[in-house]
Each structure stands twice: as C-alpha cells, then as structure tokens.
Amino acid sequence: xxxxxxxxxxxxxxxxxxxxxxxxxxxxxxxxxxxxxxxxxxxxxxxxxxxxxxxxxxxxxxxxxxxxxxxxxxxxxxxxxxxxxxxxxxxxxxxxxxxxxxxxxxxxxxxxxxxxxxxxxxxxxxxxxxxxxxxxxxxxxxxxxxxxxxxxxxxxxxxxxxxxxxxxxxxxxxxxxxxxxxxxxxxxxxxxxxxxxxxxxxxxxxxxxxxxxxxxxxxxxxxxxxxxxxxxxxxxxxxxxxxxxxxxxxxxxxxxxxxxxxxxxxxxxxxxxxxxxxxxxxxxxxxxxxxxxxxxxxxxxxxxxxxxxxxxxxxxxxxxxxxxxxxxxxxxxxxxxxxxxxxxxxxxxxxxxxxxxxxxxxxxxxxxxxxxxxxxxxxxxxxxxxxxxxxxxxxxxxxxxxxxxxxxxxxxxxxxxxxxxxxxxx
Ligand SMILES: Cc1ncc(COP(=O)(O)O)c(C=O)c1O
Numbered sequence: 055x056x057x058x059x060x061x062x063x064x065x066x067x068x069x070x071x072x073x074x075x076x077x078x079x080x081x082x083x084x085x086x087x088x089x090x091x092x093x094x095x096x097x098x099x100x101x102x103x104x105x106x107x108x109x110x111x112x113x114x115x116x117x118x119x120x121x122x123x124x125x126x127x128x129x130x131x132x133x134x135x136x137x138x139x140x141x142x143x144x145x146x147x148x149x150x151x152x153x154x155x156x157x158x159x160x161x162x163x164x165x166x167x168x169x170x171x172x173x174x175x176x177x178x179x180x181x182x183x184x185x186x187x188x189x190x191x192x193x194x195x196x197x198x199x200x201x202x203x204x205x206x207x208x209x210x211x212x213x214x215x216x217x218x219x220x221x222x223x224x225x226x227x228x229x230x231x232x233x234x235x236x237x238x239x240x241x242x243x244x245x246x247x248x249x250x251x252x253x254x255x256x257x258x259x260x261x262x263x264x265x266x267x268x269x270x271x272x273x274x275x276x277x278x279x280x281x282x283x284x285x286x287x288x289x290x291x292x293x294x295x296x297x298x299x300x301x302x303x304x305x306x307x308x309x310x311x312x313x314x315x316x317x318x319x320x321x322x323x324x325x326x327x328x329x330x331x332x333x334x335x336x337x338x339x340x341x342x343x344x345x346x347x348x349x350x351x352x353x354x355x356x357x358x359x360x361x362x363x364x365x366x367x368x369x370x371x372x373x374x375x376x377x378x379x380x381x382x383x384x385x386x387x388x389x390x391x392x393x394x395x396x397x398x399x400x401x402x403x404x405x406x407x408x409x410x411x412x413x414x415x416x417x418x419x420x421x422x423x424x425x426x427x428x429x430x431x432x433x434x435x436x437x438x439x440x441x442x443x444x445x446x447x448x449x450x451x452x453x454x455x456x457x458x459x460x461x462x463x464x465x466x467x468x469x470x471x472x473x474x475x476x477x478x479x480x
Contacts (some may be wrong), residue, residue: 085112166199168330350382
C-alpha cells in the first residue's frame with residue numbers, strides 16, 4: 055500500500071491539487087452504497103457524491119451489470135457514420151424527460167465538453183444563418199468547466215488567471231438576489247437590446263461551484279423571457295443540476311420557459327462512466343439542416359456516444375425513474391429542510407440554503423470575505439477524521455449525497471456539522 059502511495063506522490067498529478075504542501079491522497083480500495091473503503095480499512099461516508107456524480111450509490115450492482123453486459127456485446131464504435139442501440143435508446147430516454155422543445159442529442163464525454171459543444175453550437179447557429187452575433191452573457195460567479203470556452207463564460211479569478219489572455223470576452227451580469235433583481239434585469243436588458251448577443255448561459259436555480267448560491271425560477275423566467283424577446287439563444291448548463299439533484303428531474307422544469315440548448319453530464323451515468331450530452335431544440339438544429347457541407351457541425355470526440363457509457367446511462371435512467379428513487383429525493387429534501395430549521399439560527403452561520411437534495415451552509419467569516427482558505431483547511435480534515443467526505447467551497451459547507459443515503463446516515467452527517475459549528479463558537 056505504501057508503495058502505491060509513494061508512486062502516486064511522485065508521478066500522479068491530481069486535479070485542483072498543489073504539487074507541494076498537499077496532504078497525501080486517501081487510497082480507496084473499494085466502495086459500496088454511500089461508503090468508500092480506504093486502504094487501511096476505514097469506511098468514509100461520501101456526502102458529496104464524489105464530485106456530484108454518484109446518484110445511486112457506489113458499485114451499484116444493476117449499473118455494474120449493465121456495463122458488464124454491454125462490454126460483452128459492443129464496447130465501442132466510431133460514432134461518425136455508425137450508430138448503436140444504447141445511444142439511440144438513451145436519446146429516447148433523455149428526450150422523454152428533458153423539456154419538451156428539446157429535439158436533438160449530441161454526445162461528448164464530460165461536463166466541460168458538453169458546455170463547450172453548447173457554446174460552439176450556439177455560435178455556429180448564427181454563423182450558419184449569416185448573422186453577426188458574437189457576445190455571450192453569463193452570471194457573475196458562474197462555473198461551466200475547465201476547457202477554454204467553458205472558462206471564458208465562467209467567473210474569472212485565481213483558477214483562470216494564467217489563461218486570461220486566451221479567454222474570449224463575456225458580458226457578466228450580477229448574481230440575482232432578492233434585493234438586486236431590478237438592477238440585474240436592467241443590466242441584462244441593456245446588453246440584449248444591442249442585438250449582438252449570441253447566447254445567454256446559466257446554471258438554473260443553483261450555482262454549484264460558485265458556492266451553492268440559489269436564485270428563484272421566477273426571476274430566471276424573467277431573464278429567459280427578455281432573452282427570447284431578443285432572439286438570444288438560452289443555454290441551460292444542467293451538468294450539476296440535472297437528474298434529480300434539485301428535486302425535479304431537471305432544474306429547468308421549475309421554469310415556465312425552456313432553454314434552447316442544454317448541457318448535462320455528472321449524474322447521467324450514476325457516476326459509473328464519463329459522459330456528456332448537449333441537447334438542442336429543432337430550431338437550433340434547423341440552422342444546420344442544409345446541403346451546404348461547410349455548415350456542418352464539425353465537432354466530435356474519440357469516445358463520442360461510447361456504448362458502455364450509454365448502456366449504463368440507460369440503466370441509471372431506469373433506476374432514477376422508479377417511484378422509490380423519486381421518493382428518496384423528496385425524503386432527502388424534507389430531511390434537509392428539517393435540519394435547516396433546527397440549525398438555522400446557529401451563531402456561526404450566515405445562511406442555510408436547500409434546493410432538492412442540496413443543503414448548503416454558509417459560514418460567517420471574520421473578515422467578511424466569502425473565500426477563506428483557513429476555514430477550508432479546518433473543515434475538510436474535521437469531517438474526514440470523522441469518516442465523512444465533505445469538500446467545502448470556501449466558507450460554504452454542503453451536503454449533496456447519493457440518493458440511496460438513509461435517514462440515519464444523513465443524521466450522522468448533520469450531527470458532525472452541528473459539532474463543527476459548535477467548535478467554531480465555543
Ligand atoms: C455547472 C457545471 N458545468 C460544467 C461543469 C464541468 O463538468 P466536468 O467537471 O465534468 O468537466 C461543472 C463541474 O462541476 C459544473 O458544475
């Protein structure tokens with residue numbers, strides 16, 4: 055075991071992890087349900103669904119069987135000029151639950167590429183029509199992924215600084231909160247009225263990496279209505295919010311107005327295989343329906359439409375659509391809300407937010423900033439020592455569990471959080 059870690063330390067480069075000064079990673083040897091088993095036999099409760107992907111629990115037997123079965127039939131085939139049943143079936147399944155206007159499915163292999171495809175699809179829509187619309191509007195605090203297009207439409211800062219000269223310009227509007235909605239609408243209106251906006255990209259209802267910040271579907275509808283009045287393509291980034299995370303199958307279902315393009319990933323395979331999907335309306339696709347070869351969408355990846363990923367996504371879809379799973383989602387939300395009531399007035403807390411299976415606790419910070427590294431250094435080991443995996447976002451602790459988590463397991467996490475909050479005010 056120490057050999058493995060020694061090699062890892064020397065040769066493996068982990069994401070978002072400094073090469074100097076970081077603790078050694080925890081070696082995980084297996085997992086089951088909400089638990090990760092470590093090399094030294096500990097069982098760690100995965101309260102963040104391993105970067106928000108795992109919805110049916112680890113090593114889920116039905117999902118594992120679906121991959122194994124598909125691997126024995128067809129593991130992969132080039133998706134240009136060829137197709138296969140798992141991808142066709144997945145397209146049918148997705149179109150049965152996405153907003154009704156979605157009509158075409160494009161496959162890629164992670165959230166960033168799903169967003170990248172969405173942005174390119176929107177830009178080329180206008181290019182194909184011969185209309186000059188080049189600007190994208192995004193929300194301050196947004197996170198859409200780590201590829202260049204996705205970074206360009208995301209919040210600029212520490213993570214994007216080295217790439218600043220290479221990112222395209224984006225018009226950012228303030229994040230909407232209760233008392234600035236009028237101002238945000240004004241910002242948005244003055245940009246879209248210039249008629250040079252190609253698209254508006256947004257994380258519906260919840261900004262994930264931005265700190266689990268939440269805003270209302272009513273205000274999002276106001277923005278969408280304004281955008282649509284000016285023919286601005288609306289792109290919903292549901293990479294994080296999709297597949298039940300916010301209580302409904304997609305956060306867009308809370309809104310009256312549907313997006314033109316959607317990006318999904320993370321929960322789509324229950325965390326079993328990397329897969330990204332970008333869907334679009336018939337109107338978006340219509341700009342590509344031409345005999346002019348130069349107007350083709352020239353984008354693809356080696357693993358586009360991978361049969362193993364599609365097969366396990368279909369199996370995950372079946373589990374997600376079961377009444378039992380939908381009830382679990384509602385149960386988690388109800389339980390989160392009870393805990394919110396119980397803990398809401400704790401002296402260490404600034405705000406507690408719940409949306410579906412997401413519970414976020416924003417801590418007060420001494421210097422008033424929202425990102426405190428010192429706090430993060432305290433939070434992560436506090437919970438890991440108690441065998442709970444929680445990865446705070448600055449001063450925000452959040453729980454976002456696999457839907458199979460039991461009431462007792464949730465209570466165990468809440469208790470640890472209460473103890474942590476008490477330790478801050480003792
Ligand atoms: C809203 C949103 N979009 C895109 C991404 C990027 O997804 P991936 O990490 O799979 O590239 C993320 C990842 O957290 C996300 O939360």
